[in-house]
Amino acid sequence: MAGVTFQTGLAHYIGLMTERKLSLHWFRRDLRVSDNPALLSALRHGPAVAVFVLDEHPSIRALGGASRWWLHHSLAALQKDLTALGMTLILARGDAGAIIPKLCLELGIGHVTANRGYDAGAIAAEQALHTALAEHDIRLELHAANLLHDPNALRTGQGRPYQVYTPFWRALIATGEPAPPLPAPVAQPVSDLFHTAAKHSESLADWGLLPTAPDWAHAMRAEWQPGEAGAQRRLTEFFPRALYGYKEMRNHPDRVGTSRLSPHLAFGEISPRQIWQATKTYCAAHGLNPMAGDAEHFLKEVCWREFSYHLLVHFPNLPTEPLRPQFKRFPWADDPTGLLAWQRGRTGFPIVDAGMRELWQTGWMHNRVRMIAASFLIKDLLLPWQLGEAWFWDTLLDADPANNAASWQWVAGCGADAAPYFRIFNPVLQGEKFDPNGDYVRRFVPELARLPNRLIHQPWQATPLELREAGVTLGGNYPNPLVDHNQARQRALAALATISESAA
Ligand SMILES: Cc1cc2nc3c(=O)[nH]c(=O)nc-3n(C[C@H](O)[C@H](O)[C@H](O)COP(=O)(O)OP(=O)(O)OC[C@H]3O[C@@H](n4cnc5c(N)ncnc54)[C@H](O)[C@@H]3O)c2cc1C
Structure with a gap:
């Protein structure tokens, strides 16, 4: 020196x-x-x-x-x-x-x-x-x-927040690549601070975060590995297993066609920048264009999360208040029995019940079935979307302030870029299309497992003999349908007309 x-x-x-x-x-x-x-x-x-x-x-x-x-x-x-x-x-x-x-x-x-x-x-x-x-x-x-980008930085040409996804996605892509992810810190030599600080900590066990009476988490333990290592494992397993065909397979609850990264993202155990970069790296190594086909579709889904956060930042009441104000006047029903049946997976509509039971048992529900189950609550039972949002908040492992609220508003037709309220999912047709062999229903509604495929999504169409042979008693071990879907649809459209007219 x-x-x-x-x-x-x-x-x-x-x-x-x-x-x-x-x-x-x-x-x-x-x-x-x-x-x-x-x-x-x-x-x-x-x-x-x-x-x-x-x-x-x-x-x-x-x-x-x-x-x-x-x-x-x-x-x-x-x-x-x-x-x-x-x-x-x-x-x-x-x-x-x-x-x-x-x-x-x-x-x-x-x-x-x-x-x-x-x-x-x-x-x-x-x-x-x-x-x-x-x-x-x-x-x-x-x-x-x-997030990939600052949600405050993206604005429409008029300086307003985006409320439609496709232009939001285009604007996000136009801002350029997200910053590359940062490495983990290098290990520090253990200092005095390490020991002193430890004395200030409470014990995790004392927080009572785990269920005890009853312990309902056994299926969760089998399915999930919370923490950063679990997140990285999900990511690396996803690419070879499900990136190819993602665009189509992501809609099938009977397959493992998505990444199941959502709880890891909700707790920040993995960042969207890491997902973005890993997707690009995998595509480069396999001669795929990340901005086309399945890979692009996956990145677009990751950016639906960005869109939800963009909405939450600009509309902080998103979890409680409809973005379209006329929905504050919507004539919702008061039906605690219907709500309970929906929560317990006993609506009598097998695809809805399978979804609600998947949620209860595993803490997660496939996106397609979330849409079907949410539509059923809002449009077939005419119950306020906020009740569904609250139930999902309590039972989802990936409960996320932005994604949950934005998605419920999307299904209810009162949010940004929403599916119009008059688009009402038919739970039978949805089941037949996305769970054609009934594998998903059989897994979560085992009392219907012996019904033939043509009846698995509508057991009420079975003859008494078919029901007996399958061991199903409607109104006994499996409920009768809570509503007639066609009548419920007409009721929902009539309710919509009341706010459309008063809004005019
Ligand atoms: C009524 C309803 C409530 C929902 N509540 C939540 C919630 O609380 N938390 C939550 O993370 N997602 C929620 N979603 C969105 C979606 O269902 C989940 O993000 C998805 O099922 C997670 O599975 P995955 O990780 O395998 O998704 P993948 O298909 O592998 O997608 C990767 C990631 O992209 C994001 N993503 C995918 N689809 C969507 C979507 N439709 N909207 C927003 N982001 C998406 C998620 O962060 C997801 O982890 C909800 C959807 C509906 C219809």
């Missing part, structure tokens, strides 16, 4: 140490270590600690039961991944705006990082934390990690 004396070297070292503030990364729906810009930033200047706050404040929408199960396992996986990086994950319950500043003072932290949230509760929590930290001269640094 020519020209550097002991004194100047020491001064430089002391200068660095005072400049280097310990950092804290606030984990939220970004439960991964790779492609996590805020986590990387926290570690850029030296030792850092991480915190996850289970915020149970009434202003924050409480997690549903299925999401709580996922969160438990996802946090357990994250804890292991962080320990391998030499970092502690502090678990705390309560208000992030109070807990994080307190931790900062106790641990001597001068810099907090987080990845942005996009729903109203997440944004409010960021603002409250920013204000609380500023009182102690601590900076909150926010990054963007969970």
